[in-house]
Amino acid sequence: xxxxxYMDAINEAMKEEMSRDETVYLIGEDVSQDIWGTSCDLFEMxxxxxxxxxxxSEAAIIGSAVGAAIAGYRPVVNTMFADFAMCGADxxxxxxxKWRFTHGGKIRIPMVVRAPAGGYSRLGPEHSQCPESLxxxxxxxxxxxxxxxxxxxxxxxxAIRDNNPVIFLEHKNLMGHTGPVPEEEYLVPFGVAxxxxxxxxxTVVATGFMVSLAQEVAEVLQQDHDVSLEIVDPRTLEPLxxxxxxxxxxxxxxxxxxxxxxxxxxxxxxxGMLVMENAFDYLDAPIKRVAAANYPIPGGYxxxxxxxxxxxxxxxxxxxxxxxxLDLQGKVVAKGAM
Amino acid sequence: MALPINIPxxxxxxxxxxxxxxxxxxxxxxxxxxxxxAIETEKISWEVPAVGSGYLHxxxxxxxxxxxxxxxxxxxxxxEELAEVQKQLPPAAAMAAKPVPATAATARTAxxxxxxxxxxxxxxxxAARRLAKELNVDLSxxxxxxxxxxxxxxxxxxxxxxxxxxxxxxxLAEEVARQAGLDIMTIQGTGNGGTITKEDxxxxxxxxxxxxxxxxxxxxxFTGMRKSIADNLxxxxxxxxxxxxxxxxxxxxxxRFRDLVREExxxxxxxxxxxxxxxxxxxxxxxxxxxxxxxxxxxxEILLFEAVHMGIAVALPEGLIVxxxxxxxxxxxxxxxxxxxxxxxxxxxxxxxxxxxxxxTFTISNTSMFPVDGxxxxxxxxxTAILGISRLREKPAxxxxxxxxxxxxxxxxxxxxxxxxxxxxxxxxxxxxRYIENPSLILA
Numbered sequence: 097x098x099x100x101x102y103m104d105a106i107n108e109a110m111k112e113e114m115s116r117d118e119t120v121y122l123i124g125e126d127v128s129q130d131i132w133g134t135s136c137d138l139f140e141m142x143x144x145x146x147x148x149x150x151x152x153s154e155a156a157i158i159g160s161a162v163g164a165a166i167a168g169y170r171p172v173v174n175t176m177f178a179d180f181a182m183c184g185a186d187x188x189x190x191x192x193x194k195w196r197f198t199h200g201g202k203i204r205i206p207m208v209v210r211a212p213a214g215g216y217s218r219l220g221p222e223h224s225q226c227p228e229s230l231x232x233x234x235x236x237x238x239x240x241x242x243x244x245x246x247x248x249x250x251x252x253x254x255a256i257r258d259n260n261p262v263i264f265l266e267h268k269n270l271m272g273h274t275g276p277v278p279e280e281e282y283l284v285p286f287g288v289a290x291x292x293x294x295x296x297x298x299t300v301v302a303t304g305f306m307v308s309l310a311q312e313v314a315e316v317l318q319q320d321h322d323v324s325l326e327i328v329d330p331r332t333l334e335p336l337x338x339x340x341x342x343x344x345x346x347x348x349x350x351x352x353x354x355x356x357x358x359x360x361x362x363x364x365x366x367x368g369m370l371v372m373e374n375a376f377d378y379l380d381a382p383i384k385r386v387a388a389a390n391y392p393i394p395g396g397y398x399x400x401x402x403x404x405x406x407x408x409x410x411x412x413x414x415x416x417x418x419x420x421x422l423d424l425q426g427k428v429v430a431k432g433a434m
Numbered sequence: 435m436a437l438p439i440n441i442p443x444x445x446x447x448x449x450x451x452x453x454x455x456x457x458x459x460x461x462x463x464x465x466x467x468x469x470x471x472a473i474e475t476e477k478i479s480w481e482v483p484a485v486g487s488g489y490l491h492x493x494x495x496x497x498x499x500x501x502x503x504x505x506x507x508x509x510x511x512x513x514e515e516l517a518e519v520q521k522q523l524p525p526a527a528a529m530a531a532k533p534v535p536a537t538a539a540t541a542r543t544a545x546x547x548x549x550x551x552x553x554x555x556x557x558x559x560x561a562a563r564r565l566a567k568e569l570n571v572d573l574s575x576x577x578x579x580x581x582x583x584x585x586x587x588x589x590x591x592x593x594x595x596x597x598x599x600x601x602x603x604x605x606l607a608e609e610v611a612r613q614a615g616l617d618i619m620t621i622q623g624t625g626n627g628g629t630i631t632k633e634d635x636x637x638x639x640x641x642x643x644x645x646x647x648x649x650x651x652x653x654x655x656f657t658g659m660r661k662s663i664a665d666n667l668x669x670x671x672x673x674x675x676x677x678x679x680x681x682x683x684x685x686x687x688x689x690r691f692r693d694l695v696r697e698e699x700x701x702x703x704x705x706x707x708x709x710x711x712x713x714x715x716x717x718x719x720x721x722x723x724x725x726x727x728x729x730x731x732x733x734x735e736i737l738l739f740e741a742v743h744m745g746i747a748v749a750l751p752e753g754l755i756v757x758x759x760x761x762x763x764x765x766x767x768x769x770x771x772x773x774x775x776x777x778x779x780x781x782x783x784x785x786x787x788x789x790x791x792x793x794x795t796f797t798i799s800n801t802s803m804f805p806v807d808g809x810x811x812x813x814x815x816x817x818t819a820i821l822g823i824s825r826l827r828e829k830p831a832x833x834x835x836x837x838x839x840x841x842x843x844x845x846x847x848x849x850x851x852x853x854x855x856x857x858x859x860x861x862x863x864x865x866x867x868r869y870i871e872n873p874s875l876i877l878a
């Protein structure tokens with residue numbers, strides 16, 4: 097199978113859906129020449145009406161998209177940084193998420209908000225966040241978090257065809273990652289987790305960039321310490337494929353949840369609690385989470401002390417297994433995009 | 435002024451006594467000389483009389499050990515004084531393990547609790563508990579391999595599929611346990627990483643902790659006399675090199691001799707000669723000719739004795755006790771008969787003193803009342819030998835070149851091969867045999 101980059105997979109998904117359905121259009125600040133490289137050639141192919149550059153106002157971008165979606169279009173918003181979605185929070189968390197409910201189901205709001213997320217590039221507190229918990233606790237939004245080029249393309253096409261608002265948290269660090277993506281069309285359904293690595297000792301639930309980091313950690317742990325990790329990637333946090341997570345926990349009896357969000361009230365807290373409620377009797381050890389410390393993400397050198405690091409994952413695995421220390425010896429490093 | 439109830443010193447070697455029973459309750463009025471407390475040592479049981487009258491205050495509860503001289507209770511002349519000492523010295527029940535503080539009565543008590551603290555149950559994971567419930571596995575038997583010894587689901591499954599894991603055990607300990615018929619699963623290891631050592635096996639044996647595989651019908655407390663018998667017998671087998679030889683003896687003449695003596699003294703109610711008495715006499719005399727058999731091994735010295743202090747094993751309902759007939763070698767048959775009967779009476783009445791059960795140089799174990807022909811009696815260290823007497827039985831035997839019906843018996847001599855070689859032991863038992871075959875030789 098051919099291998100393409102994550103950003104090209106996103107580009108292909110948009111290109112295919114825009115070709116397939118003329119109500120699909122792209123809107124955002126400088127979206128015609130997206131800084132992450134996902135929309136090059138779209139402007140040439142579809143023109144300024146369907147690839148719409150805007151003024152610097154997330155409220156206007158998202159608000160207009162909500163209106164257009166109600167009117168029958170399928171807008172794809174690009175916020176450039178997930179952090180910036182906050183500027184359109186009222187439109188996104190209130191209008192987009194709730195209006196189908198407030199209108200008694202008479203309207204539908206088929207829109208996608210692409211929100212490039214994540215840190216490790218030392219961009220500071222307002223350009224490094226991975227704010228999925230904000231959306232997880234907003235009923236009415238679907239949340240996709242692709243960790244591979246294959247998932248990015250398949251999930252984005254599903255998101256565009258979905259009749260509900262979807263937050264698409266693509267990770268900035270993954271843009272240059274390559275992976276197998278078939279030439280022929282395919283979709284990745286929402287609510288179906290993917291086991292990224294089979295294992296027997298500890299279940300690691302991870303999303304986004306954390307998946308590839310966990311895979312590297314798993315490889316070293318297998319090689320150096322004979323510890324077998326099973327990595328479960330939910331791919332969408334809403335809907336969440338809890339069954340696959342529970343099945344894995346029933347198999348390994350141990351769970352570590354990894355996410356890049358701030359640990360307090362983050363996705364790891366929610367997933368850990370769900371497992372506790374549904375599979376407590378299958379646990380051999382308390383659940384461990386690895387997430388960002390409860391601090392704003394510093395720019396520069398200090399960032400590494402807030403964002404989750406590979407050795408912390410190994411430490412959590414050691415803790416649930418009751419092992420002394422599983423030293424990665426620096427073999428895995430969380431590298432940023434910049 | 436309250437009178438103390440002390441643990442009496444009942445013999446030279448006594449250090450501790452086990453408190454068996456308070457004959458009165460806290461606050462009861464006890465008359466002088468009434469038995470107020472029952473105690474037991476490794477060797478004997480004893481009843482402690484009240485040295486004066488008073489209201490009883492119990493300081494050390496039963497089930498505890500106390501040192502010789504320790505004040506284990508007080509007798510208060512008035513109710514007021516009783517209330518006062520009850521306030522000063524907390525009630526016995528509340529001070530299980532605490533030593534008694536010194537008081538005006540100069541109470542010095544070392545109460546040694548018998549019970550050790552129970553081990554907290556091992557933690558188990560939710561998964562382990564679920565599976566244990568499903569498989570009906572008792573978690574208390576499962577060894578945890580998780581963090582902090584936590585029992586994991588895999589531990590439960592392994593236990594269910596393979597039974598309890600085999601504990602770590604040293605080769606020596608395993609051999610000792612095998613010889614003692616002890617299930618190593620029942621031994622708590624205290625060695626490196628919980629390894630079972632020889633000492634653990636010994637302690638388990640001593641404590642008699644071997645649980646029955648199925649629920650027992652009733653439990654006999656493995657304490658007191660039973661326990662000290664067990665300790666002593668095990669120590670004997672464990673610490674000496676025992677060898678038993680057997681000799682069949684024609685006892686027809688001894689039977690005739692016994693009948694003769696009985697006939698002679700038939701009007702004397704104070705004495706009734708038994709085979710046992712004749713055997714004591716024959717053995718005591720033979721020992722004079724083989725001093726090595728009348729010895730104790732103490733430290734790095736074999737002590738040979740001039741006098742024969744003959745231990746005579748007496749069976750009691752709760753076990754066996756061996757009173758000692760002092761200077762048996764100097765006694766005539768009637769003196770032996772009286773002395774032995776007196777000791778047997780005391781043994782059954784439980785009134786033997788410690789000095790009457792210690793100091794033996796040799797022991798006779800007479801099982802002639804039982805239908806057995808020979809035994810391997812167990813030595814009573816530091817003694818060197820013990821003679822087992824089996825039943826008398828009429829049997830066809832060669833007598834003066836022809837087959838005749840004779841009264842036969844078997845002598846079983848167990849001796850410590852570290853102290854005596856086979857030859858003197860054989861000669862010794864041969865001499866005893868000749869004395870039995872011809873009692874008039876004893877006079878020689």
